[in-house]
Amino acid sequence: ETVMTQSPATLSVSPGERVTLSCRASQSVNNNVAWYQHKPGQAPRLLIYAASTGATGIPARFSGSGSGTEFTLTINSLQSEDFAVYYCQHNNGWPWTFGQGTRVEIK
Amino acid sequence: VQLVESGGGVVQPGGSLRLSCAASGFNFSSYGMHWVRQAPGKGLEWLAFIQSDEKNKFYADSVKGRLTISRDDSKNTLFLQMSSLTAEDTGVYFCVKDMPVLDYWGQGALVTVSS
Numbered sequence: 001e002t003v004m005t006q007s008p009a010t011l012s013v014s015p016g017e018r019v020t021l022s023c024r025a026s027q028s029v030n031n032n033v034a035w036y037q038h039k040p041g042q043a044p045r046l047l048i049y050a051a052s053t054g055a056t057g058i059p060a061r062f063s064g065s066g067s068g069t070e071f072t073l074t075i076n077s078l079q080s081e082d083f084a085v086y087y088c089q090h091n092n093g094w095p096w097t098f099g100q101g102t103r104v105e106i107k
Numbered sequence: 108v109q110l111v112e113s114g115g116g117v118v119q120p121g122g123s124l125r126l127s128c129a130a131s132g133f134n135f136s137s138y139g140m141h142w143v144r145q146a147p148g149k150g151l152e153w154l155a156f157i158q159s160d161e162k163n164k165f166y167a168d169s170v171k172g173r174l175t176i177s178r179d180d181s182k183n184t185l186f187l188q189m190s191s192l193t194a195e196d197t198g199v200y201f202c203v204k205d206m207p208v209l210d211y212w213g214q215g216a217l218v219t220v221s222s
Contacts, residue, residue, distance in 0.1 A: 036151070043201065043213060043215065044201070044209070044212050046209060046210050049206070085150075087151050089151075089153070089208075089209070091207060095165060095166070096141075097153060098152065
């Protein structure tokens with residue numbers, strides 16, 4: 001099983017700042033990583049897939065990069081609606097696994 | 108796309124429960140489907156996948172042998188049969204469409220395992 005490790009666990013950020021979230025895989029997952037946003041009481045939302053491809057309708061301020069074992073989600077100019085928990089997940093073979101999440105909170 | 112889970116509730120430890128997910132707005136029979144859960148205060152946990160033709164099913168190691176994913180394409184419905192439930196199975200269970208990433212999610216069904 002591939003373990004996905006996210007850092008940091010929590011980020012305290014002011015609106016308008018740029019945010020970088022990290023995700024490391026315990027073995028190479030090629031570019032088969034997706035990122036999701038999850039707010040309390042809502043269904044999670046797909047942001048990025050194939051490491052760097054934006055999902056339909058996702059604002060351009062969200063971008064992803066990386067391959068192999070190191071991946072990054074960047075949010076440029078954080079908006080108030082972006083405060084949430086973010087998860088990375090690999091789909092490079094079974095079983096799929098998620099990272100433990102990074103909470104982005106208001107500073 | 109709409110995914111609506113049902114069948115959640117309170118079940119005693121050791122008991123069984125079957126969740127359903129009614130799908131609409133897309134050609135259900137052409138897509139693989141997943142179940143994902145979130146325990147209280149915890150992160151997301153991928154549980155199971157079923158291929159569009161049911162040829163392949165995959166499970167998380169933590170639930171293998173206790174959870175069974177199935178589908179009825181004639182009714183556009185996905186199922187999750189859960190047995191030998193413990194308190195660690197308490198959480199919100201999401202039905203998710205495969206893209207092949209997790210692109211559309213239902214709102215979730217709450218399962219509480221408690222005596």
